[in-house]
Amino acid sequence: MKKLINHPDAVVDEMVEGYVAAYPQYVAVLPTNKRALIGTHERTQGKVGVVIGGGSGHEPAFMGLIGKGMADGVPVGNIFASPPPHPIVEVTKAIHSGAGVIYMYGNYAGDCMNFDMAAELADLEEGIRVETVLVTDDIASASENEMHRRRGIAGGFLVFKTAGAAAERGYALDEVVRVTRKANDRLRTMGVALAPCRIPQTGQPSFTLEEGEMEIGLGIHGEPGIQRGLIATADETADILLDAIIQELRLVQGDRVVVLVNGLGSTTRMELLITYRRVDTRLKALEVEIARSYVGEYVTSLEMGGCSLSIMKLDDELEDLIQDAADTPMFVQMR
Amino acid sequence: MKKLINHPDAVVDEMVEGYVAAYPQYVAVLPTNKRALIGTHERTQGKVGVVIGGGSGHEPAFMGLIGKGMADGVPVGNIFASPPPHPIVEVTKAIHSGAGVIYMYGNYAGDCMNFDMAAELADLEEGIRVETVLVTDDIASASENEMHRRRGIAGGFLVFKTAGAAAERGYALDEVVRVTRKANDRLRTMGVALAPCRIPQTGQPSFTLEEGEMEIGLGIHGEPGIQRGLIATADETADILLDAIIQELRLVQGDRVVVLVNGLGSTTRMELLITYRRVDTRLKALEVEIARSYVGEYVTSLEMGGCSLSIMKLDDELEDLIQDAADTPMFVQMR
Structure with missing residues (x-):
């Protein structure tokens, strides 16, 4: 395992220290908890607070997305592990501006438990109303009639973007929750893995794939996928991902979408x-309109090889929010 | 070699097609040449034209940096190979707004030959005045008294940023050249490689490193470095890079700098x-002020493992230009 680190046990703390040092104009760590990060941007009184989080190793998610128009705060977990309740509560209290707080994270047991506990504590201790929207975009993780069991993967970025913009516009908490749920409901992701990552503390690969193999639907922590086979061409691979998404979203001529091709870590932008080229060609042939595209690393799995495709079916409200400006250390968009 | 591609000979053309399809709000390919990309942003009459370029495989450089405040156009070469003169000339003509054009690229023989030829043709055919600033930031590529032989690597991003901002502010060509030369003169980079990349057409690693080894100063096309040894900790590695840069830039208390920690491809943000954390600690101990930091992928070598450290010693003019806004598909900054 070749990594630029100092000690496997120190990677998350040192990453956070490096992050706060690199972007003091955007983020600060709370004096009470070194895993509790908040944005230094102005939070208008009465703006809904936006908290996202989860394990480390998915950078730029989650901590890279703190800033105006995205998240107000992020509790930081260990690698691929949920943060405990304490930093979540600390972040919640610090960013609350009187209008309640929305929590968003991928649908994993550990995250659900810890964030739920934090929400209770925030209510109990300071009367802060917290609502939660789980990200459940991963088609491969459960069948369509068990949506509540689906995991959250890269599409979460678009859910966070929607909520961040709605909060910034001054939507009340119930309205932020409504539009964020809608964003998640109209979003699907499917991924393909080409190579594992290695967790610093174990040095072991997160899964094994033979030299010529790829696996469709493999989760961002190495959860098993749905189909393993010989590595296909980029076009064939895109088709597999896209076919599944088109079918579930029932995309038809005239629909408008946002497309995200997300790199898992070591896959080049090339x-x-x-x-992306294949996705674009196919959607254009269907006369589905692409309102905006994102191609790059948004939710990674350390240096895993492969990518995921996310598509959100837009309505006017979602399209408007997706196009809003955002200003964070690892994602900036001008309107 | 596991890559999401269709055919090794098609990667650059398909990448460009995917890029233009993904970002129509930013870029277009010229009808006369499929390797000639220009920005769709407004170019005020009398603004100096900014052209950057070089081989492919360094994404987001160069084509990812087309947009307001950065480059107006980019001729695209094959992987790790200079573009020929023709697309350079086409781009130059297309983006010229009457105030001349600046070319910037890394100091490699192929690029120098092709861009020089293009500059002559642009002058001959349309009387366009072209000036060139070579990027020569790589400390490891030649000694300090042979600066003109040094290669250009990741620091080029900061040179392009400077020129893009100066042109956007309406500086005349001579002034853009002056400040851009100054940016390059006050800039140093040193890199470390942990793992090679594979060029799609050969499938061969660009160099070999044993499992426990790293190489200091290895070039972004696999050019030999200056020191090979056992992989060190992140702090020790940062110290090697930083010591060399501090010494050449003669950094002392009170100096202001911009810092860029650039990932070569497969190295995680973590x-x-x-x-970065180590660089920050060391510079703060020296009482050198960090005006702005960039941590991420700016100039890659496909999926090479490792990173480089660039530092530019600022004066007021450079600091102001570096802080200016930019809006491109792969780099956005708000002022």
């Missing part, structure tokens, strides 16, 4: 763009 | 941030 490959992501080649993959 | 590792880049841990590396």
